[in-house]
Amino acid sequence: MSTAKSLKEKKVTTHVLQEMKSRGEKISMLTSYDFSMARIVDAAGIDVILVGDSASNVMAGHETTLPITLDQMIYHASSVVRAVSRCLVVVDLPFGAYQGNSKEALTSSIRIMKESGGHAVKMEGGEEIIESVERILSAGIPVMGHLGLTPQSIYKFGTYAVRAKVEAEAEKLMEDAIALEEAGCFAIVLEKIPFELAKKVAERVHIPVIGIGAGNGVDGQVLVIHDMLGINNEFSPRFLRRYNDLYSGIKHSVEQYITDVKSTDFPNEKEQY
Ligand code: KIV
DSSP: OOHHHHHHHSOOOHHHHHHHHHTTOOEEEEEOOSHHHHHHHHHTTOSEEEEOTTHHHHTTOOSSSTTOOHHHHHHHHHHHHHHOSSSEEEEEOOTTSSSSOHHHHHHHHHHHHHHHOOSEEEEEBSGGGHHHHHHHHHTTOOEEEEEESOGGGHHHHOSOOOOOOSHHHHHHHHHHHHHHHHHTOSEEEEESOOHHHHHHHHHHOSSOEEEESSOSSSSEEEEOHHHHTTSSTTOOOTTOOOOOOHHHHHHHHHHHHHHHHHTTOSSOGGGOO
16 A cells, blocks of 8 residues: 555544644645535545534525534534544534533533544633533543634624734633643634734644634634535635635536426436336
């Protein structure tokens, strides 16, 4: 077996991600929420799939991530886990499943691990979730943190604008990142913050820092797959690079199918028994 092949087939663990940061190799992460998409994403060689609560937006059509339930997250995550053979699967703890207290956070995390087979959980927040992070970790469940723009708090922020532009908020974010590392998080997502601050955080903490709208000075990148594939064509923030225009591609194919059915072109003789 060639080195390249064995490297590609080596299962990604939290330990592997730590090694990647140590040698300066960037970490690739994308969201997925269903079996068919996750199968393709894993086969392409992604390091981490995030079963994000963005499923609330892109799969269910809600305006925010708040409505998605723990049961729905477990359904999405178990579909993804069945599809992958190499990447690490991280599952978002949804709004309302961990904010109550650390016992609730642990109970929700155990349900995710037991019922979906996911490999780790992600939760939003800094110092206010430290007790929960420690409790979840004490049960042997790896935790990824999430700072900066935290969509579960959208009604507190009131806007999806760039976070931590002012000194006080930037200092607080740095303190939260250090607290999450000290509590034992294996990685942190930084969403929509100035790239210089994100770079400083990635240099200051020893665990991998994965950015979305946080520039190139971090240890890896994450995007929502529906955005980067252009399935969702109504969301165009500056940080998003579109790798396809599947909205147009799929729409065109469906239009062609309709035309073929209406004109009796489909099915033809070779397409019937
Ligand atoms: O839910 C999600 O997709 C996320 C990413 C934006 C990081 O949390």
